[in-house]
Amino acid sequence: EVQLVESGGGLVQPGRSLRLSCAASGFTSDEHAMHWVRQSPGNGLEWVSGISWNSVTTVYADSVKGRFTISRDNAKNALFLQMNSLRAEDTALYYCARDMSTIPRYYFDNWGQGALVTVSS
Amino acid sequence: IVMTQSPATLSVSPGERATLSCRASQSVTNNVAWYQQKPGQAPRLLIYAASTRAAGVPARFSGSGSGTDFTLTISSLQSEDFAIYYCQQYNNWPPYSFGQGTKLEIK
Numbered sequence: 419e420v421q422l423v424e425s426g427g428g429l430v431q432p433g434r435s436l437r438l439s440c441a442a443s444g445f446t447s448d449e450h451a452m453h454w455v456r457q458s459p460g461n462g463l464e465w466v467s468g469i470s471w472n473s474v475t476t477v478y479a480d481s482v483k484g485r486f487t488i489s490r491d492n493a494k495n496a497l498f499l500q501m502n503s504l505r506a507e508d509t510a511l512y513y514c515a516r517d518m519s520t521i522p523r524y525y526f527d528n529w530g531q532g533a534l535v536t537v538s539s
Numbered sequence: 540i541v542m543t544q545s546p547a548t549l550s551v552s553p554g555e556r557a558t559l560s561c562r563a564s565q566s567v568t569n570n571v572a573w574y575q576q577k578p579g580q581a582p583r584l585l586i587y588a589a590s591t592r593a594a595g596v597p598a599r600f601s602g603s604g605s606g607t608d609f610t611l612t613i614s615s616l617q618s619e620d621f622a623i624y625y626c627q628q629y630n631n632w633p634p635y636s637f638g639q640g641t642k643l644e645i646k
Contacts, residue, residue: 463574465635477632513581525587525627525629526574529581
């Protein structure tokens with residue numbers, strides 16, 4: 419059974435940093451690209467970032483480009499999102515999601531339960 | 540690419556058919572997925588490639604469309620189907636854009 423478990427969320431002040439992690443199990447990490455998708459309270463889904471199986475390809479939404487960095491460690495079956503210069507509008511539930519392909523090009527067939535990030539002074 | 544879903548809220552009685560629409564601002568061929576999200580839960584993949592059901596999805600869910608207009612149909616609504624539904628395009632990326640969602644509620 420595929421499982422994705424996010425961690426690292428919390429309350430952080432504007433301008434500070436936070437690092438999210440996603441622990442993957444039940445599948446071979448290096449056969450899938452991975453993504454982060456967020457959902458602000460009461461709102462819809464917003465794709466944030468994606469990474470290929472070998473970390474060669476990384477893509478970002480314009481809203482986070484230059485502030486967020488996605489990475490992965492296949493040996494540890496882990497996905498990360500380093501979030502710097504956080505803003506109030508980054509407040510959201512952040513989901514880790516698996517892509518059907520080895521590069522970030524398709525839909526998301528498995529999702530974690532999310533990690534809540536709150537940016538507030 | 541902007542994905543626009545309609546209606547924002549759909550009220551349907553159990554046992555009836557529900558039809559949800561999604562329109563893309565430009566052609567996305569058939570690269571559209573549909574997700575279901577229940578309160579307090581993560582989204583769940585229902586449909587990909589516009590019309591292919593994901594593993595374990597009941598046959599009452601069907602998708603159709605190509606180009607710019609897509610439809611998710613639930614043939615006979617069960618109580619567990621009342622949720623929010625999102626469409627997503629993955630033809631032109633990044634970004635992978637989602638629609639704003641359609642809330643399917645009990646009439």
